[in-house]
Each structure stands twice: as C-alpha cells, then as structure tokens.
Amino acid sequence: MTDRPGDTDKFETMAVTHAEQPSHDDRAGDVTMPIHLASTFEVGGIDPDISLEDLNPDENQYLYSRLSNPTRHALEKRLAALEGGDYGMAFASGTSAIVATITASVSPGDHVVAFDDLYGGTKTMLKELFRERLDVAVDFVDARDTDSVSDAVRDDTALIWMETPTNPLLRLCDIEAIASIAESVDATLGVDNTFLSPYFQRPLELGADVVVHSTTKYLNGHSDSIGGAAVTSDEELANEIGFLQQVGMGNMLAPFDAFLTLRGLKTLPLRMRQHETNAAEIAAYLDEREGVSTVYYPGLESHPQYDLATRQMDGGGGVVSFELDGGLADVERFVGELDHFALAVSLGGVESLIEHPASMTHSPLTPEEREEIGISDSLLRISVGVEHPRDLLADLESAFEVLD
Template sequence: MDDRDSRVGDDVDKGGDDGDRFETRAVTYGEAGARTGAARDVVTPIHLTTTYEVPGLDPDADLETLDPDAGEFLYSRLSNQTRNALEHRLAALEGGEHAFAFASGTAAITTAVTAVVHPGDHVVAFEDLYGGTRSLLTRLFRDRFAVDVTFVDARDPEAVAEAARPDTTLFWMETPTNPLLRLCDIEAIAEVADDCGAVLGVDNTFLGPMFQHPLDLGADLVVHSTTKYLNGHSDSLGGALVTDDADLADEVAFLQRVGMGNVMASFDAYMVLRGTKTLPLRMRAHEANATAVAEFFEGHDGVRAVHYPGLETHPQHDLATRQMDGFGGVVSVELDADLAGVERFLGALEHFPLAVSLGGVESLVEHPATMTHSPLSQAERDDLGITDGLLRFSVGVEHREDLIADLKRGFAALDGVEVVVSDDD
C-alpha cells in the first residue's frame, strides 16, 4: 500500500459521525434523519411531494431559514427530506460543514460565483477550464454583469498572484482541468486568495471527494457536477456546493432556495445518494483502468501526447502525488492524426461511445474541439492546446484488457488496416 492508499479512509473531524472513515460515510451518512414513519426505511425514500401541511399559523416564521433538520418543511424548493439527506452526505464526504444540491453542476457554479461577486468586481480564473464554465464567466458575468475576468495559467501560482488586483473577490480553479488535466497548487493559491481577502472556489468534479480535499488545502468552497462520479451511472443530472464559511453558506442558501430557486429534484437526490454508496469501489476501479489505458497510449507510436497525472511523465506528477489521494479516471490523448483520421479511429471503437460527460461506470470518449469546447473560438482553442487530434477518455470499470483491445481496433482503423484483436493480443 502506497502513501496515497493509506490516506484514503483516514478519520476526519468535520462531517462524519465519530470519525467514521470515507467508505462508511459514503454508504450511511445523512440518511437516518430523513427516515420517517414506523417503517424506518434503511434507504431514504424519494419524497416527491411539492408542499407540506403545517400545524397552524406562525406569524414569526421565517420562510428563508427553515431548518429541515428540525423537521421544518413547507415547500420542496425550500427544503425536502431526500435532498436534505444528500446534502448531509455531500458535506460529510467533502469534509465541510454546509452542502447544497443543485439541478446541475453549472447551476452550482453560477450560484457560487453569484454569491461572491458584484458588478465591478474582478475574478481570476484558470485559463484551461471546462468550456461551459469559461463561457459562463465571459458571456454572463463579464458581458452582462460587468464583472471583469482574467484568465491565467494557474499552473504557476506566481502568475495567479500577479493577476490579482485590489478589486479581486474570487479565484476560480479546476484541478485537474478539463480536458488537458493540468493542475494548480490549491494550497499555494489559497494563500494568494487569503492575502487578497478573496474567495477561492475549486471545481473538484474530475477527482471527487475521495481523491482530493480542497477545503483541507485552504479552498473556501468546492463544487461538483454530481452528474459525474458522485452519481456514477449517467442517469442523474445535478450539482453540489460545499463550504465551511457560514456567511457564504447563508448567501448560497438564499440564492438556492429563493434568489434563483435552483434545487436538485428529489428523484435525482435519491439517485446520487444511491450512487455514493459505491463511490469508493468505483473510484479505485476507474483509477486502475485509467492508469492501464494511459500507459498503453504512452507506449503507442500513434500518439503525440498523453495527459494523465498518474504518469511519471506528467509535468506535474509530483504535485499530483502531494495534493491528491488518487489520479482519477480521465485520460486525454492527442492522436497523430488529422480530423479525418480521428473520425476513423472513433468509428472503430465499440466500448467507448462518443458522448460528452464523464464519471459513469461505462467508458466514454469525446472530442473537445467539436463538442465540449466548441463554444470557444478557434483562436481560443489554439491558445489552450485544444487540437483536432485531442480526445478525452472517461475510463469506466469494464475489464481493462477489453478496453485496450478496443483502442487497438481504433488505431488499426486509423492506419487503414482491418484487424481482429484477440483476447491474447
């Protein structure tokens, strides 16, 4: 067992019962308070009701501060038993005090930024962000709400510090980034944010709470697309935000329940609760398969570059080993091919459907230039290194030899060779 394995499952002080380890919290935490009635369900039911009967008039009631933990329910936008159970579990898994579940990951990011910035403020963001997040920061916050945004190569903490200004209120980071799997030093950037009196937000979607702990490294808030690893089965859309900051949590709660009304539906909350029960098992399988796939790509002549933090050849492997408890299940590669060659490669694959998203038990592949990052201009894609040959693989939990055999079929098609890959190849 290496050092990373020994850290997974360590006791935590925040979010868990009596220091329960990660695997235990992933299965059980948060559900007991959502059980109602004599049956005492082991699994939290799906509470589909939109409204609740109240015992009588209460002139002093504050509808914006209902406490679901105290059984205060009025309307499901404000509070719902299934969503409340999930929010408790998300807080426990991420090691935070306050968690909020949203209708999508983008909704969580939008709420996080809105909770922090005002017109005239300044945001510093990693230049290599998910295309939707980059568009959100520019087309919504910059162009409509007069929030200035500076994109920097956050692999260098000094570049982040140099971009800061007196009006900087938010630093927004992804690590690893989508799709080039670049890293930023969360702890170093947290110090920059503290010096500025600003908030550091980290999108932790690519690793999830098992493999990376931004709050412990100094981040003020963490967001996830629960659609990805937390749910893990590509059948539920959602997002999450976790923070230790009580004032920030109050603002997020207002925006979630009243200001925007963007909450996760109870059915989706149930699905994510179910998904987290197998999160530790799935993440280990994702990582093992991704490592095998990355090593296969690294040894192939048809590949120009492989991006995976678990490889010793990754330029930030040392940071990955220090900052992360695992390397995740996403591998990006640049094929030595033009767009027509990429199409031949993709057309031959059987176990990697061409689709956006990631983090499900099934493997997927996507072409960033024409899919996730298509909203960016050609110049922006060129600056970021999003070439026509770049592919992002979400490596699932199938047998690794079947996945590698499938990739061999792709390379055979790329070379114009018809080949049947045997199990022994």
C-alpha cells in the same frame, strides 16, 4: 488513503450511510432514504413568531420543497460530510451550482481571476454572463504557474476560480498555494472538484473556501441524473448560495435526482478505485503506443505536475486525454472503430466514453481560443469506465490498427 483526522466514520462508511440512518420516529424504518415527491408539507399550526429562516430540516421541519426537501437534504448533508464541509447545497445542474456560487461571491465592479483551461461552458459563462452583462472583470491565467495567479490578483479581486485537474488537458494548480494568495487579498477561492470527486481530492482541506461539483459525473456515477452541488464551511457564503438556490434562482435538485445521487454515492469509493485502476492501465498503454504523440494523465510519472499530483491528490482519477498522431480524418476513423467507448460528452459514469473536445465540449470556444490553451483537432478525451481493462485495451488496439 481516505481517513480524515477527527472523523467518527471513514469515507467509505459516510458514502453509504451518512444522513440516511433509518428512524422509526418519523418514517417506516427504510434502510435507504425514500423519494419525497411532495411539493408541500403540512405544518402543525399557525405560529406568527416563526419565519422561513427558523425552519430546521435537521429537525424534520419542512414547508415547501423548493426551500428544502427531505431527500435533497439528506444528499446535501452527505455531500458536505464527504467534502469535509459544513454546508451543502444541491442544484439542478453543475452549471447552476457554478452560477450560484460565483454570483454569491462577486458584485458588479469586482474582479475575478480564473484558470485559462476551464471547461468550455464555465469559461463562456465567465466571459459572456459575468464580464459582458454583469460588469465583472475577469482575467484568465495559466494557473499551473502560481506566480501568474499572484501577479493577476488586485485589490478588487473578489474571487479566484480554479479547476484541478482541468478539462480536458488535466492540468493542475496548487490549491494550497493559491489559497494563500486568495487570503492575502481577502478573495474567495472556488475549486471545481468534479474530475476527482472528494474520494481523491478535498480542496477545502487545502484551503479552498467553496467546492463545486457536477454531480452528474462521478458522484452519481450512472449517467442517469443531471445535478450540481456546492459545499463550504463559510456560513455567510453558504447563506448567500442557499438564498440563490431557494429564492434568487429557485434552481434546486429535484427529489428523484437527489435519490439517484444518494444511491450512486454508496458505491463511490468502489467505483473510483476501479476507474483509477483502468485509467492507469490505459494511460500507460497509450504512453507506449505508436500513433500517440502525447498522453495527459496526472497519475503518470511523465506528467509534468506529477509531484503536485502526489502531494494534493489521493489518486489519478478516471479521465485520460491523448493526442493522436494525425489529423481530423484520423480522429474520425479512430472513434468510428470503437465498440466499448461510446462517442459522447460527459464523464464519470460506469461506462467508458470518448469525446472530441474541439467539436464537442469546447466547441463554444473559437478556434483561436482553443489553440491558445492547447486543444487541437487531434485531441481525444476518455472517461474510463469500470469494465474489464483488457476489453477496453483490446478495443483501443483495434482502432489503432485501422490507422497503422
């Protein structure tokens, strides 16, 4: 499932050791990458012929941690390898990774086509920062229909921005087909791969130009670090994103958070398998439970894009959304009865969470905008953790019994 042709190491091996092998030449032989907290590094001497661009972290050449840091560099190398890319850049948040990637891809006067069912913060960013302040035209389309993307692109389209699956309705878009559309107009295709991680989906292999993540979620996996990343094999784009990370925005991931994410990646394959196992059981339970009107999970055969899911994904992931058959008062009673699902935003940690998109993650959208994309007051989103599935199912059942 996780083999990739041409790789020396398999995914599970890279997740544990890539860019972290001990070397007695430059450190004590730590079997894990230490936290390099130094803000600045001693250089060997004055050489007027060497510029900042000549410094090579792969050869242990460092000057200042905003530019590059050994712990962050190891994480960036590993993230690139897991996504099948050549260049990785780690940021202080997923939002900052998205801002830098979009900024590197467009100029004032350019045009962007984006999925209409994006994370609320990303959609707000595209509207209020890029459209309103930076003079970038943005059209939102239902990218489940590939023709809608094709119809929306123009000669001045510089970027197509996708999430798949989307947050919170778990809608999919055909990455390979949209990559062909992007290529036809010489546009960059960016894909937010946060919901699946590279364990279950690798958009670069399907033709995307750049992939972004909130490393806060599955990549770190323990709800104790905020971060983001961008991965690409396009050297010119990587240079632009790297410039924004190091100089233009100075918004890089701190060494301690890089260490935490490196640690989290070691168990990514193990966690993702358990997330999916638990999510599949919960989705199947909800699909049969009275009091639930709709279940959204791409691993269910009832999902309208199940065939696409099986074609471009290696698993259904760990997020399940569902509509309670009731109103806002029922939602409040339901979540109030849960013990194992904390009411909290975010996702991808080992613990199970539940959130109410209309009042939490998607509250920046107007009620009309939420209604337009299908986010109702009765919609709940579960980030399924790695606890025993029987405990999670029993917890949900106890909450349903209050409503019965």
